[in-house]
Amino acid sequence: MTSLPFTQVDAFADAPFTGNPAAVMPLDSWLDDATLQAIAEENNLSETAFTVPTPDDPDADYELRWFTPAVEIKLCGHATLASGHVLMGDGPIRFRTRKAGVLTVTRVGEGYALSLPAWGMAPKPLPDLAAGLGGQPLESHWREGGYSLFLFPDAAAVRALTPDFAALRALGDMMLIATAPGEDSDILSRVFVPGGGVNEDPVTGSAHCLLTPFWAERLGKAEISAYQASARGGRLGCTLEGDRVILNGACRTVIEGRFFL
Numbered sequence: 001m002t003s004l005p006f007t008q009v010d011a012f013a014d015a016p017f018t019g020n021p022a023a024v025m026p027l028d029s030w031l032d033d034a035t036l037q038a039i040a041e042e043n044n045l046s047e048t049a050f051t052v053p054t055p056d057d058p059d060a061d062y063e064l065r066w067f068t069p070a071v072e073i074k075l076c077g078h079a080t081l082a083s084g085h086v087l088m089g090d091g092p093i094r095f096r097t098r099k100a101g102v103l104t105v106t107r108v109g110e111g112y113a114l115s116l117p118a119w120g121m122a123p124k125p126l127p128d129l130a131a132g133l134g135g136q137p138l139e140s141h142w143r144e145g146g147y148s149l150f151l152f153p154d155a156a157a158v159r160a161l162t163p164d165f166a167a168l169r170a171l172g173d174m175m176l177i178a179t180a181p182g183e184d185s186d187i188l189s190r191v192f193v194p195g196g197g198v199n200e201d202p203v204t205g206s207a208h209c210l211l212t213p214f215w216a217e218r219l220g221k222a223e224i225s226a227y228q229a230s231a232r233g234g235r236l237g238c239t240l241e242g243d244r245v246i247l248n249g250a251c252r253t254v255i256e257g258r259f260f261l
Helices: 032-044 077-087 129-131 154-158 165-170 209-217
Strands: 001-012 018-028 047-053 063-065 091-097 102-108 110-118 139-143 145-153 177-182 187-193 198-201 223-226 236-240 245-251 252-261
Touching: 001 077, 018 032, 018 077, 018 145, 018 252, 032 063, 047 102, 063 077, 077 091, 077 102, 077 110, 077 245, 091 209, 110 252, 129 145, 145 209, 154 177, 154 187, 165 209, 177 209, 177 236, 187 209, 209 223, 209 236, 209 245
Parallel strands: 018 047, 063 091, 145 177, 187 223
Antiparallel strands: 001 018, 001 252, 047 063, 091 102, 102 110, 110 245, 139 145, 177 187, 187 198, 223 236, 236 245
């Protein structure tokens, strides 16, 4: 019987039972993809992060991959932050990823700073996605790779959304971001990925790769406070630095143990 280390971390959490839970499972070498996917399905969290050391890579300390219970994904912010929390030593941790380049986690006070790519979007009518999302968005925007963003007039409209998850799931693996000006933060959002096995994601770092440049232009400032209004909720500090987005947040370890194969 093989056993693997397992840590469950609440990322972007400023209090118990908030933020987004992620499983972090450091490996010595890669298991086959079917086993990685089966582990993520068993964990049944929005993401499971797997890491493998890269001692011969001058630009990264670990390779990092993320799986939802249904699919491997291109980028996951909260599970990257959680992986940094678990593996952090004296200095920053650099993760090489297969689709998003090198991501860095640095300790800042009691929390962490996560460097992610800044992603732009283009206006585009998305009637089918908007219908599945519900509500009356003012604008819709799209980025190739399956990312959509819908601007609503106020936070109440975003909070009131009741998406048709079956209809959205049938449209494929896409992220839907609903956003509006915040209440006690600059911006507010909710994020849905039903086609990827996550109906509503609690706190989504990758969504803020899109939200940060989107709102920085509208608000005329590079530093933005963000709140993701899921049932758990989570707060992020977002800074646009050229072609990077820096997300600040805290992590809490909630479970440690072994996973048996």
